Amino acid sequence: xxxxxxxxxxxxxxxVRVFPGASSAIDFPSISPQPRKMARLKQKGKAGAxxxxxxxxxxxxKLQISLADFRRLCILKGARxxxxxxxxxxxxxxxxxxxxxxxxxxxxxxxxxxxxxxxxAKDIAYLAHEPVLRKLREHKxxxxxxxxxxxxxxxxxxxSLDDHKPTYRLDHIIKERQVFCSCIRA
Numbered sequence: 738x739x740x741x742x743x744x745x746x747x748x749x750x751x752x753v754r755v756f757p758g759a760s761s762a763i764d765f766p767s768i769s770p771q772p773r774k775m776a777r778l779k780q781k782g783k784a785g786a787x788x789x790x791x792x793x794x795x796x797x798x799k800l801q802i803s804l805a806d807f808r809r810l811c812i813l814k815g816a817r818x819x820x821x822x823x824x825x826x827x828x829x830x831x832x833x834x835x836x837x838x839x840x841x842x843x844x845x846x847x848x849x850x851x852x853x854x855x856x857x858a859k860d861i862a863y864l865a866h867e868p869v870l871r872k873l874r875e876h877k878x879x880x881x882x883x884x885x886x887x888x889x890x891x892x893x894x895x896x897s898l899d900d901h902k903p904t905y906r907l908d909h910i911i912k913e914r915q916v917f918c919s920c921i922r923a
Contacts, residue, residue, distance in 0.1 A: 782847045869907070
């Protein structure tokens with residue numbers, strides 16, 4: 738009998754014995770163990786160094802910009818020294834967006850041993866939200882429109898485009914830098 742005397746089933750598949758004259762059933766553990774649930778297998782390239790690092794070409798594809806613009810953006814964001822005051826004694830750290838050397842190069846490159854420049858994936862995600870990136874894209878669109886107008890001989894259109902040339906400001910990047918903060922305090 739696999740359940741109670743009134744037709745109900747046992748929730749976890751145990752054996753049920755109903756004694757004559759007894760109004761309730763006693764639940765005993767099942768004889769065969771229940772199958773264990775398997776843990777999810779780790780997929781290659783989804784954890785560890787393969788996820789923490791991104792190659793330069795993958796970063797350029799993710800940001801949807803040219804290599805020259807990527808270099809320009811990394812220079813603008815700057816590599817800088819920063820004093821970490823929460824550690825004892827205060828130490829000098831090198832912060833910014835620049836190529837890194839992973840501990841396990843082959844793991845970071847998803848099994849390939851080909852030479853590549855690696856960046857932190859978090860740094861690239863940080864660059865994706867940069868306002869200057871949008872302005873660089875606008876400038877690229879402007880350059881394309883201007884060259885098209887000049888090629889077609891539309892001089893009035895080219896002149897008006899040149900008058901409304903997009904510009905971008907770097908004041909938010911300057912304010913981020915530690916040097917700027919130390920100059921204000923002095």
